[in-house]
Amino acid sequence: EPEVTQTPSHQVTQMGQEVILRCVPISNHLYFYWYRQILGQKVEFLVSFYNNEISEKSEIFDDQFSVERPDGSNFTLKIRSTKLEDSAMYFCASRVAGGLQETQYFGPGTRLLVL
Amino acid sequence: GENVEQHPSTLSVQEGDSAVIKCTYSDSASNYFPWYKQELGKGPQLIIDIRSNVGEKKDQRIAVTLNKTAKHFSLHITETQPEDSAVYFCAAKKPYGQNFVFGPGTRLSVLP
Numbered sequence: 335e336p337e338v339t340q341t342p343s344h345q346v347t348q349m350g351q352e353v354i355l356r357c358v359p360i361s362n363h364l365y366f367y368w369y370r371q372i373l374g375q376k377v378e379f380l381v382s383f384y385n386n387e388i389s390e391k392s393e394i395f396d397d398q399f400s401v402e403r404p405d406g407s408n409f410t411l412k413i414r415s416t417k418l419e420d421s422a423m424y425f426c427a428s429r430v431a432g433g434l435q436e437t438q439y440f441g442p443g444t445r446l447l448v449l
Numbered sequence: 450g451e452n453v454e455q456h457p458s459t460l461s462v463q464e465g466d467s468a469v470i471k472c473t474y475s476d477s478a479s480n481y482f483p484w485y486k487q488e489l490g491k492g493p494q495l496i497i498d499i500r501s502n503v504g505e506k507k508d509q510r511i512a513v514t515l516n517k518t519a520k521h522f523s524l525h526i527t528e529t530q531p532e533d534s535a536v537y538f539c540a541a542k543k544p545y546g547q548n549f550v551f552g553p554g555t556r557l558s559v560l561p
Contacts (some may be wrong), residue, residue: 338492364546376495377538379548390547425492436481436542438549440492 340440356371367427455552472539479541
């Protein structure tokens with residue numbers, strides 16, 4: 335069964351450093367998402383991406399964040415200058431195109447720790 | 450914006466008993482309501498979903514009910530098994546929007 339994959343599974347970085355989180359969505363999916371989950375809190379939407387551009391973003395997704403689909407398979411989230419409060423689990427998700435196809439499939443997540 | 454509440458935050462049941470988790474949402478425009486199960490160290494996995502034009506949906510031991518008037522929906526798990534132990538999240542989505550708004554989660558423990 336196709337799955338969303340994410341790398342790395344864990345990342346530790348120093349405050350102020352740039353990090354890139356990588357995702358490989360399911361191959362025939364066209365909508366891509368990033369969510370985050372701070373420890374013990376709810377899953378929060380960051381951004382959605384379709385047709386090589388951001389289609390929707392939350393207020394969390396400020397200028398420190400960017401997304402990119404550098405090739406036909408990868409989808410990345412970059413945090414330019416990490417802050418302590420960026421420590422969280424980051425989930426990538428994807429879904430097929432089509433108005434009634436709402437199901438988003440989530441990857442296993444990347445746990446980011448900013449020191 | 451949409452706000453999703455979820456209760457209880459933790460739930461312990463004996464194996465074989467039923468479990469019910471309830472969610473409420475604030476935006477009456479929301480029309481899609483998935484339930485996700487998250488096991489330790491894994492990403493959320495969809496277990497069942499329901500659209501606003503349906504009042505109930507069932508898949509084997511799992512069912513979801515939706516009351517649009519009251520703006521709440523519930524997950525029902527019957528004949529619980531230890532492998533049902535996980536964190537369960539409800540979510541709501543509006544038409545034409547992209548993002549899910551998740552509830553805070555319910556940690557279900559099924560005791561053997």
